[in-house]
Each structure stands twice: as structure tokens, then as C-alpha cells.
Amino acid sequence: MAKKLTAIILSVALVFSAAFCIPSSAATEVTSQFERGFYRFVDKLLDGLVNGISALIFEPKDWVTRDKYVSENFYEGMSADEFIKTPAADAKWSIGYANASIQTGKELEGGHYVGGSLAIGDKFATEIRDDQKVRTIAVSDGRGISIFCSVDTYGISSSDVRGIRAAFEKEVASRNLDIDSINIAALHQHSCVDTFGLNGNLITALFTSSIRNLLGMELPNGQNKEFMENLYKVTVKSMLDAIDDMKEGELYYGYADATQFIYDKRSPYVCDTNFNRLRFVPADGSEETWLLNAPIHCVGNGAAGTLITGDYPYYMEKYINENAKANVFYILGAELAMTSDYDVLPEVDTETDIYKEYGEGYAKLALFGEELAKLAISIDNDKRVAPIFNIRLAEVYVPVDNSILKIAAKGGLLTNEIVKNNGTYEVVTEVGYCEFGNDLAVSLIPGELAPEIAYG
Numbered sequence: 001m002a003k004k005l006t007a008i009i010l011s012v013a014l015v016f017s018a019a020f021c022i023p024s025s026a027a028t029e030v031t032s033q034f035e036r037g038f039y040r041f042v043d044k045l046l047d048g049l050v051n052g053i054s055a056l057i058f059e060p061k062d063w064v065t066r067d068k069y070v071s072e073n074f075y076e077g078m079s080a081d082e083f084i085k086t087p088a089a090d091a092k093w094s095i096g097y098a099n100a101s102i103q104t105g106k107e108l109e110g111g112h113y114v115g116g117s118l119a120i121g122d123k124f125a126t127e128i129r130d131d132q133k134v135r136t137i138a139v140s141d142g143r144g145i146s147i148f149c150s151v152d153t154y155g156i157s158s159s160d161v162r163g164i165r166a167a168f169e170k171e172v173a174s175r176n177l178d179i180d181s182i183n184i185a186a187l188h189q190h191s192c193v194d195t196f197g198l199n200g201n202l203i204t205a206l207f208t209s210s211i212r213n214l215l216g217m218e219l220p221n222g223q224n225k226e227f228m229e230n231l232y233k234v235t236v237k238s239m240l241d242a243i244d245d246m247k248e249g250e251l252y253y254g255y256a257d258a259t260q261f262i263y264d265k266r267s268p269y270v271c272d273t274n275f276n277r278l279r280f281v282p283a284d285g286s287e288e289t290w291l292l293n294a295p296i297h298c299v300g301n302g303a304a305g306t307l308i309t310g311d312y313p314y315y316m317e318k319y320i321n322e323n324a325k326a327n328v329f330y331i332l333g334a335e336l337a338m339t340s341d342y343d344v345l346p347e348v349d350t351e352t353d354i355y356k357e358y359g360e361g362y363a364k365l366a367l368f369g370e371e372l373a374k375l376a377i378s379i380d381n382d383k384r385v386a387p388i389f390n391i392r393l394a395e396v397y398v399p400v401d402n403s404i405l406k407i408a409a410k411g412g413l414l415t416n417e418i419v420k421n422n423g424t425y426e427v428v429t430e431v432g433y434c435e436f437g438n439d440l441a442v443s444l445i446p447g448e449l450a451p452e453i454a455y456g
Helices: 002-016 033-055 158-171 202-215 225-244 311-323 353-358 360-378 403-410 451-455
Strands: 093-101 133-140 145-151 179-186 247-257 262-264 274-282 289-294 327-332 338-340 383-385 389-399 418-421 424-436 440-444
Touching: 033 403, 093 225, 093 274, 093 327, 133 225, 133 327, 145 225, 145 327, 158 179, 158 225, 158 424, 179 389, 202 403, 247 360, 274 360, 289 360, 311 327, 311 360, 353 360, 389 418
Parallel strands: 145 179, 289 327
Antiparallel strands: 093 133, 093 247, 133 145, 247 274, 247 383, 262 338, 274 289, 389 424, 418 424, 424 440
16 A cells, blocks of 8 residues: 555656656556545546646647548458358468567667656666567468467557558558458567657656647657667568468367466456467468467566566467477457466476576566466367458547546657547547357457456
């Protein structure tokens, strides 16, 4: 409780000094009814203060009204009448995989903010422990191709998703490809280079944004331009490589109970406790590709540090690569306030290089990834998935009600596409729905969804 009160008092003090701070959502645990009431009161107080500051900041000149917004690089997937319930004649699954580093080697040369939580000043990277990657699959049931990318990053805006799509379209302009959809997701990792922009210098954003917006100048944020250019380039290449790697084979779905690995920090205590696995087995006998899914925050190294890590997915993938000889594509589910539960872990081996170099905390992070990998390997209830893949997406406008997001948007730290609508602001984003076979349906939802919204 003392830590929470300190964070709130600091937030109030910073607001009055024309700055603000957000405690990480992944690190906040609310328990008693008194605490919840107190937080609601303080939240309303802070909301009013921040809204007052936000009202004093000019809007960026490139924000347009919704009726003047032009949609570009949006893929709606299949039309409703293209959805099928039975496989086409002689239909086969065809899946390709690619895996690439998004690091440039210059992450410690300055100008690379670390994502995870907002901070006053320049929160630049000071150490690299693991690689950051983009993992990509291309999927087809014999009709069009859908591409899915999962990126080791705190977040990625819809603006950059569409920028990557535009870059991809230029690369494939001369190829006759039938692309149904391109979907790019973040693993929401709290200790990696900021590709979302939200972790930039708050003071600079707050004190310079109004005049910059008035003059039509570029707004600074937490993105490093060279890193982002490389991210675009590497991600596009991974998409092309995944398409070129596509092979026919069989797809199987299975799951394991991951309840003991998952800890819900807030009531109501609701989550999907399944550790889901789609296992693609190529007909040519080459390496399998595993599509894994769980709702566990990648916050094992904390949210406010300056280390660059791949968190537990890095070690989960490493163990599966070495022990099951399979490719790994990992994507999160509804994970707000869902984090890793280390109580299930065996005793840390103090003789490992990780323990000796980084200590017990990081050794547990790596061990957690390994234990999840063992759980994935242990799945033995596989069922064949019929070669049916249906997908459809819609472009939606989400009102920005959160006062801190409003001020972040005006200050350039929120890099999503923003439109104006009758005095309110809206983020342009996408939602989607897809089906693997007859029994497995997937919701494609942006942001950090609360499990109680997903499951009731």
C-alpha cells in the first residue's frame, strides 16, 4: 500500500509541476474495497487536472475530422460469402515461418528509449541481455494467404502497422500474390526498445508540443528513427521469407492447463488458463512450426528499468528449438493484470551462466520460459484441424476518453492515427475474427484486453 500511495503522491506532485507519471498497469495490485474507492477518487482528481493541462495544448495540424479521414493499407480479409464450413476439394494447409532479429547493434549508443512504463527524463537503454525478434507465419488453406507477425516490443501503433504493410506492398508489387490479411501484434514486453513512442521524454513532449503543433513541426516521441526503419525492413523481409517458406502439411490443435503459471493481480479473477498450441507438421518432414498462445504479461524484468531483454518468450523459444526442434510463433491473449507466477518453479540452478551473470531474479525469468516450453512439449491431446481458414476484419474508431492518453496524443507520444469527431478524439484501429477448422475461433483485438471483458 505504501508503494501505491507514494506513486499517487508523486503523480499529483508531477501534475502540479506540469508533468505526469503513470504507474505500470502490470505492476498495480488492487485488493480491498477501501483501496478501490480511494483509487477511484484519486483517479477522478488526476483526470480533471490532466484534462485541464491537455486543454491548453494545441492539436497537431495533421489531425483531420473523421469524415475527411482516408483509409489506407487496411486489409479486410475475406468477404462474408467467402467463409467456408467444409474444406475445398483436395484442400491442404500451407504454412511458412520466418524468424529475424530487429536489433541494429546500436541500441546502447543513445537515443533508444526503453518501453515498459512512463518516466521523467530520458530512459535510454543501458544493457542488452537478449535479442529482440519478429516471428512471422504465412497461413493458407489453399485460397488466399494471411500473414501474422509477432514482435518483441512494448507496443506497435496502427500507423506503423499500416506503414509496414505499405512497405510490403512495394516489395511484392511485381509478384502475383493473393494476400487476404496482414496482422502485426506486439508481445507487450516491458523491457525492450520502445517502438510505440509512448516512453519518450515527457518533459520535452509536454513543454514543447503546443508550440510545435501550432507551427506544424514534428513532435518528438520515444521512437528511434533508425531502429524503426530497420524494424520495417526486417519485418517486411520476414513476411516475404515466410511466404517463400510455405509448405503443405497437417495442422493439429492441443492445449495444456497453465493455471499454476498464471497470476491475476486484480479482481474479478478471470482468465483463460489454457496454454494453446497449433502444431503444423510439414509433409516433407522438415521442422514443425508451433503457434503458441497464453495470457501472461512479459514483465519478468520489471517495468521501469533500462535493460533490453526478450523476457520469458525468448527462453521458451530457445528451449523448444533445442529440445523439440520446432519453430515458435507466440502471441498473447487477454492479459491485462495477468502475470507470471513463479511459485511453481523448481529451485534455480546456481551453477548456470545466467544465474552467475545476472542473479536469481533473471535466472527465474529464464526458468519460467523453460517451464512453459516443457508444458508446450507435454501437450498430448492433439486433434487434427480441417484445412479451413476464414478471416475478416473491420476498421473501427475508438474514443479516447483517458485524459493521459489525450495529453500523450497531443504531445506526440501516442503514435496511432487520431481523428476528430464532434469535439472528441478517436483512435483508428482494427478488430478481427478468424477460424482455424470447424472448432477453433480467434478474436483479433488491439490493445491490452481485460480478461473479464473477453470472458465475463
